[in-house]
Amino acid sequence: MTTGDADVLIIGGGMAAAWAAIAAAEAGARVMVVDKGAMGSSGGTACGGPGHWWVAPDPGLRRDAIARQTAKAEGLGDPAWMERILDLTWRHLPTIAPWYPFGSDGAGGRYVQGVRGPEYMRALRGFAVARGVTIRDHHPATELIADRDGRVIGARGIGLRDEQPWEVRAGAVVLATGGAAFRSGLIGSHACTGDGHLMAVEAGARLSGMEFSISYSLSPAWASTRTLPYTGARFYDAAGNELDIAPPRTGHRHYQSLGAAMLAGPVMADLVDAPRDLPGVLRRIQPLTVAAFERRGIDLFRDRFPVLLFGESTIRGTGGIDVRDDQCGTGVPGLYAAGDAATRELVAGASSGGGAVNSAWALSSGRIAGAAAAAEAARNGVNRDAATALGRAGLHPGDAVEAIDTGALIARAGHAIHDYDRAFWRSEANLAASADVLDADWRLIAGHGHATGRAAVELRSTAAVVATARWTVAAARERRESRGIHWRDDAREIDPVLATRLITDGLDQVRVRPLTPLRTKVAA
Amino acid sequence: MIAHLIAERCTNCGDCVAACPALVFDPGTLHPVIARVDACETCYHCELACTQDALFVAPETDSAAALPVAELIAAGLVGKIRRDSGWNDPADGGQLDDYRLLGPLLGAGVEIATLRYAARHA
Numbered sequence: 001m002t003t004g005d006a007d008v009l010i011i012g013g014g015m016a017a018a019w020a021a022i023a024a025a026e027a028g029a030r031v032m033v034v035d036k037g038a039m040g041s042s043g044g045t046a047c048g049g050p051g052h053w054w055v056a057p058d059p060g061l062r063r064d065a066i067a068r069q070t071a072k073a074e075g076l077g078d079p080a081w082m083e084r085i086l087d088l089t090w091r092h093l094p095t096i097a098p099w100y101p102f103g104s105d106g107a108g109g110r111y112v113q114g115v116r117g118p119e120y121m122r123a124l125r126g127f128a129v130a131r132g133v134t135i136r137d138h139h140p141a142t143e144l145i146a147d148r149d150g151r152v153i154g155a156r157g158i159g160l161r162d163e164q165p166w167e168v169r170a171g172a173v174v175l176a177t178g179g180a181a182f183r184s185g186l187i188g189s190h191a192c193t194g195d196g197h198l199m200a201v202e203a204g205a206r207l208s209g210m211e212f213s214i215s216y217s218l219s220p221a222w223a224s225t226r227t228l229p230y231t232g233a234r235f236y237d238a239a240g241n242e243l244d245i246a247p248p249r250t251g252h253r254h255y256q257s258l259g260a261a262m263l264a265g266p267v268m269a270d271l272v273d274a275p276r277d278l279p280g281v282l283r284r285i286q287p288l289t290v291a292a293f294e295r296r297g298i299d300l301f302r303d304r305f306p307v308l309l310f311g312e313s314t315i316r317g318t319g320g321i322d323v324r325d326d327q328c329g330t331g332v333p334g335l336y337a338a339g340d341a342a343t344r345e346l347v348a349g350a351s352s353g354g355g356a357v358n359s360a361w362a363l364s365s366g367r368i369a370g371a372a373a374a375a376e377a378a379r380n381g382v383n384r385d386a387a388t389a390l391g392r393a394g395l396h397p398g399d400a401v402e403a404i405d406t407g408a409l410i411a412r413a414g415h416a417i418h419d420y421d422r423a424f425w426r427s428e429a430n431l432a433a434s435a436d437v438l439d440a441d442w443r444l445i446a447g448h449g450h451a452t453g454r455a456a457v458e459l460r461s462t463a464a465v466v467a468t469a470r471w472t473v474a475a476a477r478e479r480r481e482s483r484g485i486h487w488r489d490d491a492r493e494i495d496p497v498l499a500t501r502l503i504t505d506g507l508d509q510v511r512v513r514p515l516t517p518l519r520t521k522v523a524a
Numbered sequence: 525m526i527a528h529l530i531a532e533r534c535t536n537c538g539d540c541v542a543a544c545p546a547l548v549f550d551p552g553t554l555h556p557v558i559a560r561v562d563a564c565e566t567c568y569h570c571e572l573a574c575t576q577d578a579l580f581v582a583p584e585t586d587s588a589a590a591l592p593v594a595e596l597i598a599a600g601l602v603g604k605i606r607r608d609s610g611w612n613d614p615a616d617g618g619q620l621d622d623y624r625l626l627g628p629l630l631g632a633g634v635e636i637a638t639l640r641y642a643a644r645h646a
Binding site: 036037038040041042043046047049051100101102103104105106111114115116118119137138160161185187188190191222223224227228229230231232233234244245246247248249273274275277278281283284285286287288290291292293294295296 | 543544545547563565569585604608609611618619620621622623626627631633634636637638640
């Protein structure tokens, strides 16, 4: 086993991980990043183009923006957190300038709030390296380790190249492993299997808001791309009849009408109605999107092409590891959470965190968690005593080892979460059916799963997919109402009694409970 | 999926091996080897990393089928993403000067769909 140590260990390699690493290093910590992929190309941001929630520090503008966002959060947001991430984003995003070629704002200044993903992640990697951060790419963490009191003191994992186990001791650990996308095919999400969620719950942390996970993006059927060209699309069935699809602004109805059409048969789209200025600039804005068409010989502004909805789950949804204090602590000593791995209900509530709030959160929570982890590491130092490995499912089976068909388990979890009929028409009946399938798969992998080398990483990722799917389904069952992006076909209205967050944890037995006691209904 | 590694262009710098988030490539003696094509996510980051334009990613996420290299080169498609992105241009090359239009164009598309739906249901 190769070993190492650092003051702060960051698990993950996307934008939250990078900002956490930079902030921890600026606070004086020796920082190590261990990433399942490669920082720069890992995660949703590296294939996207994040806009950041961006409001000038004018008290009136900030107040209005926070009021609008609080309304959108449907009772679950926290204005103080919103104010904080607006401030941190405004102050820190411009600091990437030495590594990022900000373009023009068209008025003589720089355009800062929106950044192209590959260039942004390249910049953040350069920034982190310049701050002295050690980056170990292709080094997925598979489990946390703790001292006898349950304080997290590092992690173990497997190097993908040498297939050798490693252990890193650290004064504090930040989980920045991204949201869970259940291998939906969403570009950039392949490694986003909920690894951090599973490690957190094993360590004694809890999740919040996992039901706020119905989020999809439209793309050509052969590859998930970014969504810019498609917002004005017309849709057709296989016979060429135009479909009457509720427009994007209708939110869940848009998904339902597209989903219903796709369940009935192939759906084609064309972009003949696209904004007139789009064809001339799309290549300069999103060259990767253009390539997906150009390389198939399709003129995306003239031809009709098949489309699908790709699940974004808690990448664009808001659920994740519960944030228990103002330092992004998880409630477990030594363990912090940032970015899409953490709940974003504090700033997005029940709504989608897409459209800039999630990016502002990733930057801000990364910086907060990184700085807090550096401070805790300075207090505690690195513990080199005997450690307890906290991982279970897929690593340390409770029963006889059996071969596990990871592809089949991931496919079943994907069906439970992303199939259009289940996701767009959630109900007690279909959620209960999903839970039965997922519980059986959990028992299988937790009881019998074991592997070595790269196969162990995939097995552990599979355990995380199944676990995260179970928590998602359990939370969705418990929220018997429709609020924000969580929509129940058997409870289509908001229920004022449920204006609280739902907390989920548990491994063999999943538990869901309200954060605050439910207000009883007042008799009419 | 990654379709071609053009050996005669490759300098074996290893940048694609390092850049791939899914570790699709293994290092090789003369050039890297596409060792795990099924892991390829079609993210194009290897093409961005390749200053020699020695890689070509096919557009489908579940197929590595592509035209022969000579035809792709003749069509100007090899290395096009890197050039379109301005990936190796100077930082003040202005390659992101249109990026500010993304949000307004997204919004314009949403508005077009809204008006079209309203007209249909008027």
